[in-house]
Each structure stands twice: as structure tokens, then as C-alpha cells.
Amino acid sequence: MGTLDLRAYSAPLAPHVVRLPELADAAIATWRGRMINEHGSSRVFEGLAAQMREAGFPEGEIDEVREFAREERMHGVLCGAVVEALGGEARADIADGDPYPAHDDAETRTEAVLRNVLSICCLSETVAVSLIGAERIEMPEGELRTLLTRIYADEVGHSRFGWRLVARLAPTLDAATRERLGDYLEVAFAHLEQHELAHLPLASEPPPEGAVYGLCSGRDARDLFFDTVTQVIVPGLEAHGIPAGRAWAQRHEGADAAAE
Ligand SMILES: [Fe+2]
Ligand SMILES: [Fe+2]
Known part of the structure; x- marks a missing residue:
């Protein structure tokens, strides 16, 4: 701790809030x-x-x-x-x-880097772009929205970096490496889901005026999370030949195996 x-x-940067x-x-x-x-x-x-x-x-x-x-x-x-x-x-x-995570069990250092880039940029940061983007649309104009816009713009950059890197490296990967990345993604998806759902409690149903503080419905945010994974992340990785659909479908088995 x-x-x-x-x-x-x-403190010196505190925005004006209602x-x-x-x-x-x-x-x-x-x-x-x-x-x-x-x-x-x-x-x-x-x-x-x-x-x-x-x-x-x-x-x-x-x-x-x-x-x-x-x-x-x-x-x-x-x-x-x-x-x-x-x-x-x-x-x-x-x-x-x-x-x-060093991923010392990966066959090459590049593969170990790719695992982390997938997890950090293509998964977490891409989800952040969706969730923050939705919150920003709901938020009225003001200093808090300006602050959130600044964060949002950076998260877009973090996400795009990963997708660019995957686009550059994917054509160089052999079939076995793609398969291993798919295996790794089972664990990464399980962690992502666990982390996101923990931060998006279903019990969170603020009144509509909560939008001025960026408070949003836990249920809506969870729906957006699942849509982002299944409609953006999985097809995006599949387009680069990484078996992300299989990984998402098997994420609970992957997490159980990792916990053993
Ligand atoms: Fe970020
Ligand atoms: Fe950030």
C-alpha cells in the first residue's frame, strides 16, 4: 500500500463545476x-x-x-x-x-511486446475511448467537458498507436504466432472484462443531471463495453489474422486455466 x-x-487546475x-x-x-x-x-x-x-x-x-x-x-x-x-x-x-508483465514464455521479444500492446492499447485504451467518448457527448459544455476532451484526445492517440503497431507487425507473423496471440487474448479479455465490470456497477443509476459530472448508468456503460469488444476490437484484430473471436468466446476458460 x-x-x-x-x-x-x-488543486491549481480545479475546473469550475456546477x-x-x-x-x-x-x-x-x-x-x-x-x-x-x-x-x-x-x-x-x-x-x-x-x-x-x-x-x-x-x-x-x-x-x-x-x-x-x-x-x-x-x-x-x-x-x-x-x-x-x-x-x-x-x-x-x-x-x-x-x-x-514481461511474458518471458513468448517465443520472441517482439511477440512479448505485442501481447502487451494488444492488452494495453487495442483492448483497454480502445474501451476507454468508447466510454469516455459517450460520457463526453452527454456532458454539457463547460470547463469539465473541456478537461474531459483533453483526456479523450490523448486516449484516442494511445489506442491508435496500438492498432497502427499491430497493422505494421501482423503481416510479419507466422500462423503459430497468431495462434499463440489468440491464446494470450483469452486471458487478456478475461482480465479486461473483470476490470471494466468492477468499475461499472449495475447499481449505479444516477439521475439525468449526473451527466454534468460525467456520472452515467452502469447498465448503459456495460452495454457499450460489450459492444466495443464485439463490434470494434474483435473484428479489428480478426482483420489482422489474430483469432480474437475465439479468444473472446473462450475467455472464461482461459482465465480459469491461468488461475490454476
Ligand atoms: Fe490512455
Ligand atoms: Fe488516460
Whole structure:
């Protein structure tokens, strides 16, 4: 356990928000959760940059990923700024994150990098683009929407980076490598589903005015999550010859096997 304390960075950036006292606690909890998540994403991109360097990826691509890490740190500060604006504190206890997955069982370093790029950019960041995009459409004009737009634009970049990298490398992969990536995706999809559903509780049904704080229906967000996986991510990966449809269908078996 540790403490993430972004108050000194976040407080000066607090956006102007309308006052809806009955929704403030729910909004503070939501944005504090995001602050933790976003900050954690910066460590993930630092890990990816280091792994890509080890694997001999082009310097320009590594620089992009390091920039993503910086953007995620800023997203953490911005989400903390919303917490401060709502009357909360941009501070939280955080668990020690999982170690960055090295995937030493992959046949090549490039394959190990690809697994993480699939999981981070093609899955998590693509889902983030959908969920944040929907939330942004619902949100009225104002400083909070401007803040969310800034985060959204960066998440689009994080997602597209992964899809570009997969498009570049997929034609170089042999059939066995594609199969192994499909096997890996079973585990990655299971983790993605578990993580997203934990953050989108069905019990969350805020009133319509919650849209000014970015509070949305857990049920609608879950529907959008599943649509994003089945209509965007799975066909997108299949188009590159990666058996993502099979992986999604078998994700629960994959997770059970990994837990044994
Ligand atoms: Fe982010
Ligand atoms: Fe991101």
C-alpha cells in the first residue's frame, strides 16, 4: 500500500463545476477512482517503453510511448483536479500495482511486446475511448467537458498507436504466432472484462443531471463495453489474422486455466 497525493498539482487546475450537493459524493468517488487508474496507466506505459527498448523497437515509437506515460500522469492530475473542484481531496491510498508483465514464455521479444500492446492499447485504451467518448457527448459544455476532451484526445492517440503497431507487425507473423496471440487474448479479455465490470456497477443509476459530472448508468456503460469488444476490437484484430473471436468466446476458460 502507498499514498497517491496529487493535491499540490491538482488543486491549481480545479475546473469550475456546477454545484449539485446531492451528487457530490458519488462524483468525488468516481473521479478519485479515475485519478488512481490514470496514474497507474503511466507506470504501464513506462513498462512498455522499457520493454520496447529491450526488444529493439524504433526510437520514435519508444518516444511516443514515453509521451503516453507523461500524458497518463497528467490525466491523473486532471482527474484529481475534478476531485478538488467537487470539494474532495486529490489523495488516495493505492495498492502496489501488479508488476509489468514481461511474458518471458513468448517465443520472441517482439511477440512479448505485442501481447502487451494488444492488452494495453487495442483492448483497454480502445474501451476507454468508447466510454469516455459517450460520457463526453452527454456532458454539457463547460470547463469539465473541456478537461474531459483533453483526456479523450490523448486516449484516442494511445489506442491508435496500438492498432497502427499491430497493422505494421501482423503481416510479419507466422500462423503459430497468431495462434499463440489468440491464446494470450483469452486471458487478456478475461482480465479486461473483470476490470471494466468492477468499475461499472449495475447499481449505479444516477439521475439525468449526473451527466454534468460525467456520472452515467452502469447498465448503459456495460452495454457499450460489450459492444466495443464485439463490434470494434474483435473484428479489428480478426482483420489482422489474430483469432480474437475465439479468444473472446473462450475467455472464461482461459482465465480459469491461468488461475490454476
Ligand atoms: Fe488516460
Ligand atoms: Fe490512455
